[in-house]
Amino acid sequence: xxxxxxxxxxxxxxxxSGRARRADQDGRAVELGLKLVAKALSVVHVGDPDDPxxxxxxxxxxxxxxxxxxxxSIDAVPILSQFLQQEKIDIVLTGxxxxxxxxxxxxxxxxxxxxxxPVVARVADxxxxxxxxxxxxxxxxxxxxxxxxxxxxxxxxVDHAAEIARQSAFALGLRASIESVESVGEVDRIRVDWxxxxxxSRPKRxxxxxxxxxxxxxxxxxxxxxxxxxxxxKNETPKEKARAIFDLLLEEKVIR
Amino acid sequence: MSNVxxxxxxxxxxxxxxxxxxWIARNRLHPxxxxxxxxxxxxxxxxxxxxxxxxxxxxxxxxxGIKRIDRLKGNGADTSNKRHGSAQEVVxxxxxxxxxxxxxxxxxxxxxxRLSSHxxxxxxxxxxxxxxxxxxxxxxxxxxxxxxxxxxDLAGVDRLIHLTGTEFEGFTPEARVAAxxxxxxxxxxxxxxxxxxxxxxxxLGSRLAxxxxxxxxxxAWQVIPEKVVCRxxxxxxxxxxxxxxxxxxLEECGNAIDETRHEVLPISVDALEIQSAHLIDHGQVxxxxxxxxxxxxxxxxxxxxxxxxxxxxxxxxxxxxATEGASRVAVDDGFMPRFRQVGASGTWVTARVYLAVGIxxxxxxxxxxxxxxxxxxxxxxxxxxxxxxxHLSVIDDSDxxxxxxMQLAQEYGVNDxxxxxxxxxxxxxxx
Ligand SMILES: Cc1cc2nc3c(=O)[nH]c(=O)nc-3n(C[C@H](O)[C@H](O)[C@H](O)COP(=O)(O)OP(=O)(O)OC[C@H]3O[C@@H](n4cnc5c(N)ncnc54)[C@H](O)[C@@H]3O)c2cc1C
Numbered sequence: 244x245x246x247x248x249x250x251x252x253x254x255x256x257x258x259x260s261g262r263a264r265r266a267d268q269d270g271r272a273v274e275l276g277l278k279l280v281a282k283a284l285s286v287v288h289v290g291d292p293d294d295p296x297x298x299x300x301x302x303x304x305x306x307x308x309x310x311x312x313x314x315x316s317i318d319a320v321p322i323l324s325q326f327l328q329q330e331k332i333d334i335v336l337t338g339x340x341x342x343x344x345x346x347x348x349x350x351x352x353x354x355x356x357x358x359x360x361p362v363v364a365r366v367a368d369x370x371x372x373x374x375x376x377x378x379x380x381x382x383x384x385x386x387x388x389x390x391x392x393x394x395x396x397x398x399x400x401v402d403h404a405a406e407i408a409r410q411s412a413f414a415l416g417l418r419a420s421i422e423s424v425e426s427v428g429e430v431d432r433i434r435v436d437w438x439x440x441x442x443x444s445r446p447k448r449x450x451x452x453x454x455x456x457x458x459x460x461x462x463x464x465x466x467x468x469x470x471x472x473x474x475x476x477k478n479e480t481p482k483e484k485a486r487a488i489f490d491l492l493l494e495e496k497v498i499r
Numbered sequence: 500m501s502n503v504x505x506x507x508x509x510x511x512x513x514x515x516x517x518x519x520x521x522w523i524a525r526n527r528l529h530p531x532x533x534x535x536x537x538x539x540x541x542x543x544x545x546x547x548x549x550x551x552x553x554x555x556x557x558x559x560x561x562x563x564g565i566k567r568i569d570r571l572k573g574n575g576a577d578t579s580n581k582r583h584g585s586a587q588e589v590v591x592x593x594x595x596x597x598x599x600x601x602x603x604x605x606x607x608x609x610x611x612x613r614l615s616s617h618x619x620x621x622x623x624x625x626x627x628x629x630x631x632x633x634x635x636x637x638x639x640x641x642x643x644x645x646x647x648x649x650x651x652d653l654a655g656v657d658r659l660i661h662l663t664g665t666e667f668e669g670f671t672p673e674a675r676v677a678a679x680x681x682x683x684x685x686x687x688x689x690x691x692x693x694x695x696x697x698x699x700x701x702x703l704g705s706r707l708a709x710x711x712x713x714x715x716x717x718x719a720w721q722v723i724p725e726k727v728v729c730r731x732x733x734x735x736x737x738x739x740x741x742x743x744x745x746x747x748x749l750e751e752c753g754n755a756i757d758e759t760r761h762e763v764l765p766i767s768v769d770a771l772e773i774q775s776a777h778l779i780d781h782g783q784v785x786x787x788x789x790x791x792x793x794x795x796x797x798x799x800x801x802x803x804x805x806x807x808x809x810x811x812x813x814x815x816x817x818x819x820x821a822t823e824g825a826s827r828v829a830v831d832d833g834f835m836p837r838f839r840q841v842g843a844s845g846t847w848v849t850a851r852v853y854l855a856v857g858i859x860x861x862x863x864x865x866x867x868x869x870x871x872x873x874x875x876x877x878x879x880x881x882x883x884x885x886x887x888x889x890h891l892s893v894i895d896d897s898d899x900x901x902x903x904x905m906q907l908a909q910e911y912g913v914n915d916x917x918x919x920x921x922x923x924x925x926x927x928x929x930x
Contacts, residue, residue, distance in 0.1 A: 256733050342733035347717040348701065352709035361673070361777035364702045380784065381670075384697045386791035389670055390781035397777070433714055438739040442730060445720055448751050453758070473890035477881060484893040485903030488854070488875055489911075491891055495873055496611060497798035497852045498819060498911070499783060 246372055248334045250276040250286045251323065251350070254296045255342040265299040268338030270408030272401040273303055276336050277409075279369060282306055287326065289319040292423035302416030303409055310423050316435075317428035320350060324357035326426070333395040334377065339365060339402055345434070351400045361393055365402040594759040596657050600634030602688040606679065607640055608698040611851060611872075612647035614654050617694045617750050622655040624722060624753025625692055631724040636689065639766065641682060643667040643675055651763045655756035658766045666773050670780040672699070674773045676706040681771055683711060688744075695719070695747035704747045715745035720752050788822040793839065796822035799850040801841055803864075804828040805857015805878060805897050812856065815901045818908040824848065826858045842867035857897045860885030877901070 255266025276284040292310040340348040355362035367382040381389040382404035454460040607618035629636035637657040693704035708715040721728035801824035825835035843863040853871040874889040886892040
C-alpha cells in the first residue's frame with residue numbers, strides 16, 4: 244500500500260534579514276515527507292505560483308508542486324480543506340507556526356477540525372507507518388520525546404526537533420513543474436480590522452520591591468534567593484540517605 | 500538585652516534603673532567608667548598584675564543566636580518586645596468573590612504538577628483583566644491529573660476545577676479538550692487564557708479554539724480588556740486587535756498575584772462524555788541524556804572536586820538517566836570535557852532537579868544553577884554553600900552514596916534497555 248502524503252508549505256522569512264526564504268519548519272516537513280514516501284510526496288502551497296521561494300522547496304528533489312492560486316488577503320484554510328477533501332490522503336504535514344502572516348499556528352488544527360481528522364502537534368519524527376497506523380515521536384521540552392500512535396489519516400505539525408531540511412538545489416528547483424490550480428476563496432474578514440506594525444521590543448520586567456519600611460527594603464536588597472536550607476541528613480545510614488535522594492527523584496518524576 | 504548593669508531586676512521582677520551608673524556609662528572619661536562598663540564582664544587580673552579584658556565576653560547573644568555588641572552602652576531603645584512581634588507571619592487579605600458575574604478561565608501548564616512562573620503570571624494577568632472589566636469576575640483554574648501545587652490560594656485562583664481520572668493522565672489532549680468544551684458550555688467564560696508554551700498550553704488552546712470555532716489571539720504579549728497585541732510573522736510583527744475569547748499569552752506578560760489570598764473553591768463539572776482517543780500515548784521515550792544540551796536538560800548530576808571514583812560517577816549518572824555536569828575544578832583537572840561545565844564561565848542550566856556531588860558551591864558555580872528548582876547536595880562538609888542552597892543535603896562520602904544510589908536505580912530498573920529504546924532516535928539521525 245502506498246502512502247499518500249501531502250506537505251503544506253508557506254513562504255518563510257529570514258529572522259535577521261527579513262528576506263523571503265524556505266520556511267524552516269515547512270522545510271523540515273518536506274524533509275519528513277521525503278523520508279516517508281520519497282518523490283511520491285505532494286507539496287501544496289496556497290498563494291502566488293510565481294513566487295521564486297517555492298522553487299527552493301522544489302529544489303529539495305520534488306518533481307512537481309501544486310499551487311492553489313490565491314491572493315494574499317484570502318483565508319487559506321477553507322481552500323486547503325476543500326483541496327484535501329478531494330483526494331484520498333493519509334498524512335498531511337505542516338510546520339508548527341508560519342514565519343509570515345498571523346503566525347497563529349492554527350492551520351493544522353482548523354484543517355483537522357474541518358476534515359474530522361486527529362491532529363498531532365510538534366512531531367519530531369514519524370518512525371513507521373504500518374497497517375493504517377503511524378508511530379510518531381513528539382518533541383517535548385528539554386529534548387525529550389514522546390511516542391504516540393495514531394490511525395491514518397491525520398495531520399501532523401512538524402517541530403524544530405525534526406530532521407533539518409536538506410540543501411535545496413537551484414537547478415532542480417528550476418526544472419520542477421509548478422502546477423497552478425485555480426481556486427475560489429474568501430477574504431479573511433476578521434483580519435481586515437487589525438492594525439499591524441513592526442514588532443516593538445518587549446519591555447524587560449523589572450524586579451519591583453513592594454517594601455513599606457526601610458528594614459523591608461534593606462532585606463529585599465540583601466536577601467538571598469530562596470531562603471532557608473532544606474533538609475540536611477547527617478547521621479542516617481548511607482542506605483537511608485540514598486533512599487531519601489532516590490525518593491525525591493521519583494517524586495519529581497525525573498526517574499522513569 | 501542590655502549588658503550594662505545599671506539595670507537591676509528587683510525581687511518583684513520590676514526593672515530598676517540606676518541613673519547614676521547610666522550617667523557614668525555615658526561619659527567615657529569618668530574615672531569609674533571602666534568599672535561600670537565592665538561590671539559583670541569578668542575582667543581578669545593577669546599574672547603581671549595588669550587588668551585584662553576577655554574579648555570573648557564582650558557582647559551578648561541576640562535573639563537569633565548571633566552575638567551582638569551593644570555600642571550604645573545601654574542607651575539604645577529597648578526593642579526586645581518589638582522584635583518578637585515582627586517575627587509573626589503576615590496573613591494576606593482574602594479576596595472573596597461570592598457570586599461571580601462572569602468567569603475567566605486559565606488553563607495552567609502545571610509542569611511537574613506545580614504552577615510555573617508562566618502560569619502564575621497568567622493568573623495575575625487574569626485578575627488584571629477582571630479588574631478592568633465591568634462586574635465581578637472570578638478566575639477559574641482548570642487542572643488535569645496529578646497536581647502537587649499547594650499554593651493555589653496565593654497564586655490567585657478563585658475557583659478550581661480539578662479533573663482527575665485515568666482519561667486525563669499523561670498525554671491526553673483530546674480528552675482534555677473535550678472537558679474544556681464542556682466547561683465552556685457550563686460556565687460560558689468571558690475569556691480563556693492559555694500559556695503560549697511548549698509545555699502543552701499552545702496545543703490545548705489551539706485545539707479548543709478549533710473546536711469552539713473561535714479565532715484565538717496567539718503569542719499575545721499585551722492583554723487589556725479591549726485590546727490585545729500579539730506577535731506575528733515569526734515575531735517581526737505586532738498585531739493589535741480586539742481581545743478575542745481565547746488568548747494564548749507569552750511569558751512575562753502579567754504580574755503574579757502577591758498581595759492577596761484567594762478562595763480556591765472547587766467547581767464540579769457535569770458528567771463528561773469522552774470519546775475514545777485517536778492519539779494513543781506510549782509514554783516518554785528514553786533519550787540518551789547526554790545528547791540533550793546541558794542548558795536544556797531536566798535532570799543533571801553534576802560532579803565536583805569531591806568525586807574520586809570517576810568511573811562510578813559516570814555509571815551512576817547513566818543508571819539514573821541523568822545528564823552529566825561538572826564544576827570548573829572537575830573540568831580543569833581533565834576529568835570532564837569543557838562543555839559540561841556548569842557556572843558563570845560554563846553553561847547556565849535550567850534543570851528542574853540538580854544533584855551536586857562533591858561541589859562546594861562557589862559563587863561562580865551557583866550563578867549557573869540559579870534557575871534550578873530542586874537542588875540536592877552530596878557533600879562531606881555540612882557547612883558549605885551548596886548545602887545552604889539545597890533542598891535536600893546528604894552529608895556523607897560521595898563514593899558511598901553514589902554506589903547506594905546506583906544500586907537503588909538498578910533495583911528500580913531505570914533505563915532497562917537504553918540501547919533498544921534509543922533506536923528511533925538513531926534511525927532518525929541516519930535518515
Ligand atoms: C573567573 C572565574 C570563573 C569561574 N567560573 C566557574 C564556573 O563557571 N563554574 C564552576 O563550577 N566554577 C567556576 N569557578 C571556580 C569556582 O570559584 C570554584 O573554584 C569551583 O566551582 C569549585 O569547584 P568544586 O566545588 O568542585 O571544588 P571544591 O571547592 O574543592 O569543593 C569540593 C567539595 O567536595 C566536598 N568533598 C570532598 N571530598 C568529598 C567526598 N569524598 N565526598 C563528598 N564530598 C566531598 C568538599 O567538602 C567540598 O565541598 C570560577 C572561578 C573564577 C575565578
